[in-house]
Each structure stands twice: as C-alpha cells, then as structure tokens.
Amino acid sequence: MADISLSALGKSFAGAPALHDITTTFKDGEFVALLGPSGCGKTTLLRLLAGFEMPTTGQISIGPREVAHVAGNRMVPPEDRNIGFVFQSYALWPHMNVRRNVSYPLEIRRFSKAEITAQTDQALQATGLTDYADRMPSELSGGQRQRVALARCLVSHPDAVLLDEPLANLDVALRASMQTVFTDFHKRTGATMVYVTHDQSEAMAMADRIAVMDKGRIQQFDTPQTLYERPKNRFVAEFVGRGTVVPMRGVEKSDSALHGHVLGTRIAVQSGDDLPSHVCLRPENLTISETGDLRAKVARVTYLGGKYLLETVADCGTRLLAETRARFDVGMQLGLTITTPWAFSEE
Amino acid sequence: MADISLSALGKSFAGAPALHDITTTFKDGEFVALLGPSGCGKTTLLRLLAGFEMPTTGQISIGPREVAHVAGNRMVPPEDRNIGFVFQSYALWPHMNVRRNVSYPLEIRRFSKAEITAQTDQALQATGLTDYADRMPSELSGGQRQRVALARCLVSHPDAVLLDEPLANLDVALRASMQTVFTDFHKRTGATMVYVTHDQSEAMAMADRIAVMDKGRIQQFDTPQTLYERPKNRFVAEFVGRGTVVPMRGVEKSDSALHGHVLGTRIAVQSGDDLPSHVCLRPENLTISETGDLRAKVARVTYLGGKYLLETVADCGTRLLAETRARFDVGMQLGLTITTPWAFSEE
C-alpha cells in the first residue's frame, strides 16, 4: 500500500542545491537505510517525503497517490500523508509530559480512552520510559528524550515511518533493544521504514537495502552485503567499511578469475566489471604475516575492545587498515597479504 | 594545573537522586571517557563540573581551587572556571552565524583581531566547516551543527574540556577525523578532557581511562583494556563489549591457572579473584567449531560488514554472541569452544 517513488526529485535552499535529481523507489514494507556523510541531504530527503518542504523539482508518490508534484503545483500536506517522523532534534512538545507526548497521536486519531492508555503504556514500556511517564521533557536526559520521540512515532500506525538518526544518543545495549523494537514494529505493521543513520553497522544490521548518499545524490542503493562486498565506486568503497581504494594495473582475465597488479604485487581480485581499474582494500582483505608481500609500518594503534585496529603505511605511502588481536607498537614493520579484494572500474 | 577531584558528590532533582556519592579524581591532562546507559547521570556530572548546577552534596576542586562546596555554600560561576563545554543539544547561538559562533569565545578573551581570524579559520578548517562560515545555525544539517559546537569549544584554550556526546550525529569517517582533532587538541593543550559518549569503541579508542556509570554511580574507572578484559562486576561485564555473564561452579586453582565449570563444560579462566563466581563470555571468547563442547542454536544473524554476529542459544537457554565470517542460517546447530574468559566474583 505504500510504495514510495521519487522521480527527478531536487531541492535547493536559496539557490544552493541540497538534493539533486533523485529517482528511486522504496518498496512497500521495505526497511531502507539512508547512509551518508554529514550534510549530504538525508534530513532534507526525509523532510520532502514527510511534506514539510516543497521540492524544487520532481515529484513524489506514496502508493498510488502523488503527494508532491512541482510542475503540477500540487502538494498533499503532512497531516494527510499518514507518515510517522522522528526528528533529529526530537521536537518533543515541551508543554506536555512524557505520557501526553506519546499519547497525542492516538488522541488525534480518536482512539478510545482505554485503547490510548493501553497503547501508550505499551510504547512507554518498549522504550523503557514507564518510570518517566509523568516527567516533562525538560527533566529528561538526552537519551530519554530521544526515546520519547521514538515512542511517539511508533505508537500510531503510519503507512511509512521516517526516522532521522533515531538512536544517535543511545548506548549499545539500548540501541540493540531499540533495534529490536523497530524490527518488531516493522514486522507487525508492515510499514515502509526510511531510516537515516550515521552508523553503518546499524544500517547493515537492520536495513533491507541501504541508500548511500553523497552531495545530494544517491551513490548506490543495494542490500547491505552487496554494498559492502561489491561497492560501485570509490565513494561507496571508502565510506562503507572504511576501505582504502588503490589503483590496479595489468588486469588479466584467466578462466573465471581476474588478476591484476596492486601496490606492486600481483593478486586475484573479484569484480563485476571486465576491466576494473581500482580495488578496495578493507581490514578483512588484509592478513598480517611475517612473509607478506607488502611491507608496511604501523602508524597508529586503536584499541577496539578485544582487538586492535592498525593504521599502517605501505612503502609506497598508501594507508591501509588492518585488524589484529595481538598488540603491535607504533613504528613496527610488518608484512601484509591481500586476499581477493573487490575491484571496480572508475574513470 | 587542572586535576579535577570530586568528593562525595551528589545531585538530586526535586528529591530524585541523579548522582550518588561520587568520589574520584580526573588527573591533569588526562582524557577521561564517561560511559553508561541512557539516564545514568553523565550529563548531570558534566553540568556539575561546569558549574551550571549546584551539587546537592559534596564538593568539587579544579586544581588547587575548590569550585563547589555544598557545606561551605561556595560556588565558582561557570564563567570563572575556564572550562570548555560541548552541549548534547549543541546550544548554538541562533543569532550568530557559524564564524561568529566559533570566534565568540576568543572575542571574550580579548584576542587580537588577526589572531581571532586565524584561530577561527583553523578551527573551521579542522571541523570541515570552512564553506559554511557565513551560514546561520538554522541553515545547517544536524552533523554540521554538532561540528560548530565542537569548533566553538576547541577554539579557546580551556584548562578542561567537557564534551557531551560530541560525535553522536557524525558518520564513521567524520568521527574518525574528529577523533584525530580531539587527540591533537589534547596533545597540544594538555587540557583535561572529560568525554561523555554512548559509544564504547569511541571511548576505548580515545580515552586514557573510562568511567563506567550506572544509576548515578561510577561502577568502574579503569583503562580501556582493563575495563574490557577485567571487568569488576556484572554490570560492567555486560555493558562493555556485550558480554554474557554466566555463573561458574567448582572453581579450582592449579599452579597459576584457574579452572571451573561453565555451562556444563570445564574450562580455564582468568581472574583477579581467588574464588570468582561468574564468567563473562564475549564473542572473542567463543570459537565456532563442529567439535565444540557447547552445543547452541543460531537465533538471529546480524550482518556487520564482512562478518556476521550470531546470537545463539545454548541448550541450557543462555544467549551467547559469536562472530563469524561465514554465513549461518537461523536455526542451525553449531558447537562452541570457550577460550579463557574473564571471571569475577559477585555476591
């Protein structure tokens, strides 16, 4: 019932474009994550979908209904779109207590008293806010406020839910439990979910598909695995999973396998292209071994809990990231072996 | 010059205690992270340090100066503490553009025009905001606002810097570069940094020591490695690194090694106690092997990018988390081997 299709959608603020020519479809019931660097237009896209902003070009349909059409000068107002929204800044109503903030959407939809109480209680419970029901938003901690915003959005039954970094202020344990709340909600209602996050692992863990955005454009829109394992271009390769992109020369195809020269060594690569030009090196493509072909020096060590992230500089000057359980010191020399990285072509 | 010592510090809001009896010292030049679940009192602690709030009990000294003393009814106002603060809600001045927001602390400290420009430019550069210098805060995206708040805090030379989830709205790449900005700033100025975060990996990557808080108390205050590898109690063990805590019986000490019964198998454990009662099982303590002693069933699979997190349920009903590069399906049976987990005693 709620396929969302965008066609040639664009938005400028005072002439400065924030979104360009977005054409895509979020399928009914799909869980889509929007991932991208700060300022790339994620919030803007959500606001266009919700109807808070009129696009500068293009059109948006939700299900069979065209909700915004610039050329036709048509616009369905937000309150008629039946869309839930979680604001990056929470936007709690400061004059209502937590319970009222959460129950308000139900009041609007004219549920019975008993039902309102029941559903509100349930939403408060799911977000762990039962004890705070009578507080005012100003008396809550940041994470608690964020959870109120979540509860408010999830309490009603929207066709689509737009979430703008809804877990940014929550700790890992709470995130995990909130993620469960989302997936349960998603399963129960079948609503299309569009979820903005800055956190890749969150996006990958929850989303059916991820749209990676940069500078107002969607760079790649794919399943988490495809995105991670088969990035389309340099931006995606570098942004997702912290890959290092290096050029590749002398590509040869033998049987079904591709080989090429990367950082001075000849390795096997995987690719969707016949003539890829670059490879993406991620920590899991790099194994530390005394005998590794590639010599590198440890430049920085970061503790990740149980393991270390090594930032190494190869002899040719390229920075490569590797993971290890053993501790290395800055300045140590080590050898790296590259195992079948992903390659793509870029002009 | 800026050891921060807290003694018997407590704070209640309208009778409800938010902080209890905190006694500890943040050493001069130290980089301390405060980690804890939502609502545990992290922001409250920072606000007390900054002087926005008068404690209900106890006292605070910064360096030789007692800045708050409840019994003596003394309180140094925030403007006299020379402390930098990054607010969880940014608290940008809506009537000043980005440049002015950043340069304002310098103006107050009566720097010369040229110096103000130079330092502001540098702070804007470091936070990637140079292009946005003339925008008003309301014209920025969430992450951009957060960076303005950072730049504003780092531009002056405070004795201590208090940061309340300063990177919550930034993507991985930007977080990494901001973390570099922090560590550089920390190295350059030697300021004591107190850093609230909900993100353990951030805390571990940057902090010298981490204070894990729960329900208004500090549960453990240690270096990242100690915290991760040698948690003191169940809360820390579970909160940090998503450990599963299970009871252990039949502990025996032979030579320098401890052995005990865990989930029906007898294993070697490490511990600081002589008679530990529980062990903490983390993904890295669990290896998947067909021959593993512990039989478990996959309950949920989460893609982490390059690897999967498996939530498994052991035959006895305990949930255990394991990581793997290979894909498993929900419902599959597998064997797990436990390798030297950490054990502690709990009453």
Place this chain on the structure above:
Amino acid sequence: MGVLTKNGGSRSEGWLLSTILIVAISLTLAPVLRLFVEGVTDQGAVGLSLAGEVLRQPSTLSALTHSLVTAGFGTLVSVVLGSAFAFLVALTDLRAKAALVFCLMIPMMIPPQITALSWTQIMGPSSVLLKTLGLAPPLGSPQPLYSAQGIILLLGIQHMSIIFLTLRAGLRAIPQEVVEAARISGARGLRTWWQVVMPLTLPSLAAGTAITFVTALGNFGIPAMLGIPAGYATLPTLVYQKLAGMGTSVLAEVSILAMLIGAVAVTGILTQRFFQSRQRVYLVGATSRPLAIPLGAARLPVEVLLWAVVCTILVLPMFGLLATSLVPAYGVPLRLDTVTLEAWTEVLLRQPVTTRAFANSFGLAIGAAVVLMLLCLPLAWLMERNPTRLSRLFDSLLDLPYALPGVVLSIAMILLLIKLPFTDATLYGTIWIIFLAYLARFFAVMFRPVQASLKQLDPAMGEAAQSVGASLFQRLRDVIVPLSAPAAAAGAILVFLTAFNELTVSALLWSSGTETLGVVIFNLDDSGETAMASALAMTIVLVVMALMVLVQLMSRRFPKGVVPWQT
C-alpha cells in the same frame, strides 16, 4: 490534491487564513478606510486641497514635531524602565519577584488622565506631600510637569508595563543552554546579557517598543493634561482643538490629522520591521528552568533601587489619588478634620451608574481580550507560515486603529456603523459599537506580542504534530497555542487593562446604559467632581488588583508562563 503553499502548509491553512484575514481586515481597517474617505472628500467632491491646506498649517507641523518628540522619548523612557525590570526579574536571583511584577502592572491600570492628575497633584505648589515636607514651591510657581519633559516622563511611566510584559514573555522562551554556553565561554554578566540574551529577545523587545511608540503617539490624556496648559500641542490634542472649533469641515480636517498620525505610526512599525527582517532566529526547544544568574553582592542595592523606582512611579501617584479622593473639594488640604469618605460613598453606593459602568467595562475588556486572542493566535501563526501579499499589507497597517486618537476612531465607527446596510437596525447606541471599536483598537496590542513569539517558535514543534496527523485546528489548539501562551497572556492582560480604563474611544460611543468606567470618571472630573473621580479611579486599581489575586489563586490551572508575575 492540495494547493501549493510555501512550506508544507495545507489547503485548510490557506482557507482559514483568508477567512480570518478578511474578518480582521474588516474589523480593523474598515473604520480607517471610512475615515480616509472622509478626509479626501470635501463637501461631496473628492479632492486633496483641504488635506494640503491642513498639512501646510504651521500648527500641524509643530504638533507633529511635538508628537514625535514626546512619543519617541517617552518610548525610550518606557524601554529603559520596562526592560531593566524585565531583564532583572527574568534573569537574576532577585527576591520577591512576584510582588515586583505585580506592582509593575499597576501603571497600566490607572487611566492616563488620572496618572497625569495625580502627578500634578504631588508636584505642584499645592502638593499635599510637598507641603507636608515643607518643599512646596511658592504660589505662582510653574508646575514642572507642564512641559515636554513632563509629558515624556509620564508617557514613559504609563507605558513601561507594555515593554515589561512583552519582553518578559520573550525571555521565557530563551533556551537555558544557550545562555550557559556563553557563560562557559567566559562571558560575564553584562556581556552575556548584551551579546546573547539581548539579541534573542530583540523580536519581543522590538514588538513591545513598536506598540509602546504607537500607544504613546495616540495618547491623549497625558498631553492634554500636561501639554495644553503649557501650550504644547501634540497631534491628538490638536485634533481635539480642531473638534472644539466650529467650522463645517472639522471632520475632514480631523481625518487628515488622524491620517498623519497613522502615517507616523506605520512608518515607525515599518522601520522596526526593516531592522528585524534581517535576522530570524528560531529558538529550538523551550526553556526548562528559569534563569537565575546570581547578582552576588549587587543584589541588595539592586533590589533597593528597584523598589525605590516602584515606590516613586506607583506609590506616589496612588497616594496623590487617595489624598484627592478624601477631601471635600479640590485644593482643600488633607488634614484629620478635612478627611471625608463622602466621595467614596457617593460614587460607590449612591450612583447606580458606577455599578453599570463596572459591569460594562468588565464585560467589554474581557470580551475584547478573549475575542482578540481567538482571532490573533491563529492569524499570527498562519500569516507567519503562509505569507501572502495581502497578509503582508495587513501586517503593516494593522496598528492604525490603535495609533489614531480614540476620538477619531470613534468618529469613524459612528460614520461606519450608524446605518447598517440593507437593514433598519443600528449598532449605534448599543454596547456593540463600543465592543467593535475596542476590537479594532486593541487588535495590535494582542497581535504584536503573539506574532513576535510565534516568529521564534521552532517550526519542528508544529511539524511534529503534523506528522502525527493533527489537523490545523488540532495543531493550533494543542501545540501552537500552549507554546505561545505566555505571549498571548501578556497581550490579553494588556488588552484587558487598557480596555478596562479606556476613555477616548467610548467617549463618543456611549449612551445611557452603556457607560464605561473611563466615561464615568471623565464625566465626574469634567463636572468638577474631582474627589469622586479619584475615588473611582482608586476603586478600579483595587478591583484590578483583586482580579490579579484571583488569577494568582487559579494560576495552577493555566499553562506555564501565562501568569506573568509567577516565576
């Protein structure tokens, strides 16, 4: 499919905007338009010759100058006094704030001519106070208040409550953290105030200043009492002077002068808007706790100073008023043997008109405050969200009925309403014509503070309600109105207080049975019953104070920030 509006607005918004806008325009601008027609038609023919003549008269020019000087500097005095009080009360840890705020509302409650009267009584050669202190100037000495300075001073005092109330409502909206951010950056007291608090309250301050200026410009009571004896005419007194003349073209001349006042007021408003349009600040989120920056050692001196000011501007004139009400005839010194309650018993117990006037004025004032609130809140919100050309035009003209001298507005109302089109019915002579006149006149008083606060409201508040499906009406009722409640309450209180004492508009519109308190006081004073007039004015002050106490008792039922004297 909806129609297109600028930001996610909706069809219902456009529809509602046009409806309310049309109501508001016919309420406020129709009388002004009628007056304009009067001014440009001379004996049935349209022409500007009379206008040119009136505008060229030297008396017009000098009255214009005097008006600008007194209204301008009077506003300055109000701004200084009112904002000093507002900032200190809202931002610092002063004690007894509630009492202070309570007292600050009182100047608004005393009709201007009574204020002037009581001040002249305590300042002149026959001042009971000065006589008692042995400081009374000799007979024949000039009354120092009969001067431009005197007018400025009293205008300033009279209108400081306006600044105080609007500014305080604005200050309530500043997020606490924004101020904290400045303090942690090292900004101290005054600097925080000047560079952070002040710019954020500028919209409210500007709105307050604009209303004050317009109020001062249209004020008749004070320049009449102080300026006429000094030969210092302002535009409203010049209008009165014209009316006292006998020519046949008085109405046309008066309309032209009124238009001149209107033009000055609109220029003032547009100037304010020009300076304000350059900055727009949204206050994201609302404050939780009131700010209370410690004053430290300065607290006691500041408190003493503030109370001293309150005593001077409040207790002294009240004392004068009380003294006058207790003597049998004007000029009789107040001594134990001369004290009489005759005036009080006469005016309160024997004159039935007093009760009637109380009922009328109370009904009119409450009614105007309520109707205007219902009208202005949605209108201000809609105009803010979907500005149209018409709404912008209306925005710049809506102060006109408030700026015109009351007499002129009531002439316009008579011209407009004496014969209703298509019927034999007339509103003239009924209380409704006064009510309509009040709605027209006090529209700006309600609208401006509300508009200022809505301009700063974080748009996400309304959007959040939209996203859960709240209709326009529900959004207004549940989110927008409560969030702008402090400003709306400030506006409503101002409307109530000014309407309760109003004289100049009802002066020409009352008839037997529809007398207002202002009319009764004026008639008493005009008939030489100064003591009774003073007794009645004192009674009004006491009644309003009683009302305020009542509101205080019910204050827990109101949204936060609505009762201005609560912290």
Place this chain on the structure above:
Amino acid sequence: DTITLYTSQPNADAQQTVDAFKAANPDTDVEWVRDGTTKLMARLRAEIEAGNPQPDVLLIADTVTLEGMAQDGLLTAYQSPEAANYDSALYSADGFYHSTKLITTGIVYNTGVETAPTSWNDLSDAALKGQVAMPSPLYSGAALIHLATLTGDDSLGWGYYEQLAENDARAQGGNGGTFKAVASGEKPYGMVVDFLAIRNKAEGSPVEFVFPIEGVSYVTEPVAIMSTAKNVEGAQKFVDFLLSAEGQDVVLEMGYIPARDGMGVPAGFPAREDIKLMDFDPATALKDAEANKAKFTELFGAE
C-alpha cells in the same frame, strides 16, 4: 412619545432638568446624552455626516455654535410664546435658539494672595506677571465668547489682551484646568466661569470669585430644535418648559443665574441688577471666530 436630548450640562444638572420636565409632561419620555460640548459636537457632526443625527433637541453651551448650525440649516425655527419674558439679546430673532441661563465669566483668585483684583484691568497689571491663567478660546466655546466680548469692548479691546500676553498670562485648556491652576495656587489669578468658583468655594476650596466692575461676559446654555427632529411637537414642549418660570426655577435651584427676567439669583451671587453683562452678538462673534482665534494664537503663541 419620546424626545432625544443632547446636553452638555453637568450630569446631575441634566438629570434634574429631565426629571423636572417629565414631572410636568408625564407622557413625554426623554432620552438624553450628556457630554462635554466638544465631544458632543464631534458626535453630532459625525452623525450628521453619516446622515442620521439622533437628537431632537440640543441644550448646549453657547449661542455662537448654534448660530453656526442655524446658518447651516441644521436647526428648526420655533417662536416660543415664553420668549416674551426674555431680553431680546438672549434668543435668536428667528427663533432658532433660546438662552436658558446665564453663565458669566469673571475673575477668580486664590485666597492665599495679598491683593484682591476688582477689574479686568487689574489682571494685566505688571505686578501679576506670570500669575494669571485663563481658558483658551481654542479649546473652549465659552472662552471664545469671552474673548469676543472683551475685545469688542471699547475700553478693553485687543490692547487688553496684548497686555495680558506681555504679562505672560497663560491661556490654555478649558475652565476646569484654569480653575484647578488657581485653586492649587499654581496660577493664583484667573478668568473662569462663575458657578465653578462659587460652588467650590462653598465646599471649601481656597478661592474667591469677583464680578469685575467693567461687567462680565456670558454664555447662555441655549436650547434649540434640530431640523431633522423626529418629534417636533415634543421638542417644542421641552423648549417651552425650559423657558417657563417653572423651568427657570430649576435653573436657579441648580445654582445658575436664570435667563428669564425677574427670577432672582442663587446663593453666593450678587443681585441680578448688580451683575453687569457686557454687550455680545452671536452672529458677529461667529463671523469673527476664525480671525479672533488666529489673532489670539498670534499673541499667545499657543498652538
């Protein structure tokens, strides 16, 4: 049967007048509006402009205003049979208006002063420089008539006003303000209407009223019928009543000098024969009104 009356009498006086009329004419009801002359006239002008004047009868301050209205055709002529008992100077020859009482303007002074004035000329004495107040003809109809009367007098003339101006006499506002200035001692001497001073004196105000030897100017609270009157018959009854001996007794009771011959004076006034009225012609005064105001403004700089 109802008539509508606009009057500028003080409230209590208006009530008394209406009550007396109704007692004499029980089947005629009176709806009345009382206000200051200026406001009443402004209201009336607006009503006329809108084409719907309300009153049938006017009972307001001065003959000059009514002379102007008569010339504009706004009044109906009515020759009251009672007019025979009145000095012909006190009603319009065509019967447009009839005076009902005499309100004279004389000298008032604060009892705190040493010398009591007796003539108009005493006020222009250099010794009283800066101590004299009088109502402004720009604000008060009575003051305009006073000006017209005094400047029309051969012995005083404009020269008298020039002297006053030289002496810094203050000519501002109306009678009320002038009286307050005198009573409060701010300006110990003034020109003011008789009843204001005499009544307040009776109640204890520290003032004294003097009828100057040259005579006094006067206004007469004339009554007139509107040309648009709806109830002309009732209006005529009202006029007749006011002019009748019975009606004039009411005037006397209220503390004013009745206009009708042979009526006596209220307490505190000298005998009617001892009050010298100065000459005055409404038509001339109306014709000269603008010029007089202009000249006055020139002298006293008031605008």
